[in-house]
Amino acid sequence: MAENKNIEVILSPGLFTNISSPKPYVVVVVDIFRATTSICAALDYGVKAIIPVKRIRHARFLKRLGYTVAAERGGHKVRFAHLGNSATAFFKPEFKGKEIVYSTTNGTKAIRKASGAKNIIIGSFVNLSAVARWLDRYGENVVIFCAGWKNKVNMEDTLFAGALSDMLINKYGFTTNDDSAKLAIDQWKMAKDDLIGYIEQSSHRRRLRHLVDDELLQYTFSIDKSNVVPVLKGYKVVPDNPKD
Amino acid sequence: MAENKNIEVILSPGLFTNISSPKPYVVVVVDIFRATTSICAALDYGVKAIIPVKRIRHARFLKRLGYTVAAERGGHKVRFAHLGNSATAFFKPEFKGKEIVYSTTNGTKAIRKASGAKNIIIGSFVNLSAVARWLDRYGENVVIFCAGWKNKVNMEDTLFAGALSDMLINKYGFTTNDDSAKLAIDQWKMAKDDLIGYIEQSSHRRRLRHLVDDELLQYTFSIDKSNVVPVLKGYKVVPDNPKD
Numbered sequence: 294m295a296e297n298k299n300i301e302v303i304l305s306p307g308l309f310t311n312i313s314s315p316k317p318y319v320v321v322v323v324d325i326f327r328a329t330t331s332i333c334a335a336l337d338y339g340v341k342a343i344i345p346v347k348r349i350r351h352a353r354f355l356k357r358l359g360y361t362v363a364a365e366r367g368g369h370k371v372r373f374a375h376l377g378n379s380a381t382a383f384f385k386p387e388f389k390g391k392e393i394v395y396s397t398t399n400g401t402k403a404i405r406k407a408s409g410a411k412n413i414i415i416g417s418f419v420n421l422s423a424v425a426r427w428l429d430r431y432g433e434n435v436v437i438f439c440a441g442w443k444n445k446v447n448m449e450d451t452l453f454a455g456a457l458s459d460m461l462i463n464k465y466g467f468t469t470n471d472d473s474a475k476l477a478i479d480q481w482k483m484a485k486d487d488l489i490g491y492i493e494q495s496s497h498r499r500r501l502r503h504l505v506d507d508e509l510l511q512y513t514f515s516i517d518k519s520n521v522v523p524v525l526k527g528y529k530v531v532p533d534n535p536k537d
Numbered sequence: 538m539a540e541n542k543n544i545e546v547i548l549s550p551g552l553f554t555n556i557s558s559p560k561p562y563v564v565v566v567v568d569i570f571r572a573t574t575s576i577c578a579a580l581d582y583g584v585k586a587i588i589p590v591k592r593i594r595h596a597r598f599l600k601r602l603g604y605t606v607a608a609e610r611g612g613h614k615v616r617f618a619h620l621g622n623s624a625t626a627f628f629k630p631e632f633k634g635k636e637i638v639y640s641t642t643n644g645t646k647a648i649r650k651a652s653g654a655k656n657i658i659i660g661s662f663v664n665l666s667a668v669a670r671w672l673d674r675y676g677e678n679v680v681i682f683c684a685g686w687k688n689k690v691n692m693e694d695t696l697f698a699g700a701l702s703d704m705l706i707n708k709y710g711f712t713t714n715d716d717s718a719k720l721a722i723d724q725w726k727m728a729k730d731d732l733i734g735y736i737e738q739s740s741h742r743r744r745l746r747h748l749v750d751d752e753l754l755q756y757t758f759s760i761d762k763s764n765v766v767p768v769l770k771g772y773k774v775v776p777d778n779p780k781d
Contacts, residue, residue: 304690307551311688444555446548448716472692472739479727480720495716 296466299434302454302473305441309406313471314434320407321416321424321457324440325449326505327378328400329523330417330513331363334380336532337419337519339389343530345401352396361388364396368504371396380419381509392529403440404525410436415523415530418488418516421456427522427533429465437474448480448495449513452488455481456516488514540710543678546698546717549685553650557715558678564651565660565668565701568684569693570749571622572644573767574661574757575607578624580776581663581763583633587774589645596640605632608640612748615640624663625753636773647684648769654680659767659774662732662760665700671766671777673709681718692724692739693757696732699725700760732758 301314312318323329332343346352349364353373356362363382364374376382378397407413412431416424428435437457439450455477461467462478469475484491489510505513512518524533545558556562567573576587590596593608597617600606607626608618620626622641651657656675660668672679681701683694699721705711706722713719728735733754749757756762768777 304548305552307554308549308688308690310551313687313689443557444552445557445715446552446717446720448719451716451720471689472695473690475692475738476690476695476720476724479724483723483727494719 295429295432295461298432298467300458300461300467300469300474301434301436301471302458302477303436303438304446304451304454304473304477305439305444306403306406307444309438312436314436317411318434318436319412319414319428319431320410320436320438321414321428322400322403322407322438322440323416323450323453324397324400324403325417325453325513327380328395328397328440329415330419331378331380331383332395332415332523332530333417333419333519333521334512335383335388335393336523336530337521338383340383340393341390341531342392343523344392344394344528345404345530346394346396347398347401347405349396352394355394360394361391362394362396379509380512399440399442403438407438413525414533415525416453416457418453418456418514419512420517420519420521421453421460422517423520423522425457425460425465428461435461435467449492451477452481452484452491455479456485539673539676539705542676542711544702544705544711544713544718545678545680545715546702546721547680547682548690548695548698548717548721549683549688550647550650551688553682556680558680561655562678562680563656563658563672563675564654564680564682565658565672566644566647566651566682566684567660567694567697568641568644568647569661569697569757571624571757572639572641572684573659574663575622575624575627576639576659576767576774577661577663577763577765578756579627579632579637580767580774581765582627584627584637585634585775586636587767588636588638588772589648589774590638590640591642591645591649593640596638599638604638605635606638606640623753624756643684643686647682651682657769658777659769660697660701662697662700662758663756664761664763664765665697665704666761667764667766669701669704669709672705679705679711693736695721696725696728696735699723700729
């Protein structure tokens with residue numbers, strides 16, 4: 294259905310200024326460590342919606358209104374929050390069916406920046422094939438938007454952009470003439486046989502080493518654990534599960 | 538001399554907002570198609586200085602003051618200019634010893650953006666080893682700044698960033714923990730045995746296919762044809778030839 298639709302990759306928010314893809318397009322937001330992996334995990338587990346907020350004071354305000362709040366700074370749960378931001382923190386029965394406020398600078402910034410697009414969905418290794426299938430059915434051009442880190446390019450988001458582009462091209466007939474997409478695809482091909490080993494080299498991974506335990510690292514790079522496709526509706530991210 | 542100095546790669550101007558390298562650092566500006574390759578070619582051939590200007594009307598004004606002007610738009614020499622912007626256009630005896638005004642949107646923008654740095658030099662495949670040697674002797678941290686194209690990442694500048702990073706690390710003991718540098722190095726390793734074939738895949742190359750003839754393409758990717766290291770002094774780029 295998406296035969297010949299175009300793929301464009303934006304490797305970091307500072308490059309989200311000059312989208313060359315013809316409209317309409319879907320934006321896939323990617324922040325592997327951690328927002329988009331965590332959002333997929335939460336919705337897959339049964340959380341009803343994630344409400345991404347940028348500022349910690351907004352998260353605190355929403356807590357007073359009765360929301361459950363996931364928030365951390367510097368890798369530690371902030372005191373007033375119910376849980377931290379890791380994917381695995383959401384796997385508790387009491388969170389099922391809840392709307393959870395998720396405080397994240399990086400991820401939220403990317404989601405807001407993309408908000409001119411008609412459709413914004415959330416990608417991670419955990420739901421890679423589900424996202425590709427969804428994009429094929431939707432049948433529009435695709436902009437893969439990496440949240441990066443502090444306006445820099447990072448390895449893990451680039452690898453995901455490569456994995457998704459590669460699948461869209463080879464399985465669903467998408468095309469690209471975007472150099473960033475090509476860089477990402479080559480990187481993915483180089484890394485895919487030992488994804489975690491490859492990530493271990495990366496500065497961002499090093500930065501997160503004290504934040505990411507082995508269980509979370511394994512989860513983050515386990516491909517296709519979930520069929521959930523998180524979609525932004527207004528200010529909420531909700532699951533849009535494909536039928537099959 | 539530059540043992541343990543740091544390398545950081547900026548893949549496109551939109552990412553030149555958050556340099557994490559400690560000062561002081563040298564910025565190497567890269568615009569393979571075409572400004573930095575042309576500047577190296579010109580200075581190597583014997584042009585005395587290149588004066589990069591962004592606006593065509595500034596180039597025209599400087600022509601009236603008596604300067605020789607290199608300028609093109611959309612791949613064609615602009616009518617009032619003495620020559621176009623290609624490297625090979627500079628190889629004429631009448632240009633030796635001259636100061637030539639060079640009109641380029643991309644390259645000039647990158648040079649201006651970098652102008653907070655103490656030192657700005659110009660890199661291209663043509664002077665790759667000379668630049669690496671110069672940086673080693675200079676002994677400061679290095680920021681490799683790719684001009685990209687329309688605030689996008691491009692293949693040829695990324696490949697050069699990878700080539701230079703690889704040489705600085707392996708030959709001169711520089712280090713990096715920058716994901717962009719790692720991406721670029723991997724890309725370089727993948728491409729280096731058939732650089733032109735690899736570039737043929739790239740969108741930017743396709744865009745330039747009608748602009749770059751075979752001779753110019755060969756020149757652009759001929760590594761170490763020159764020992765010249767162009768350095769920005771005020772508004773002029775002048776050669777800083779290493780002794781050996």
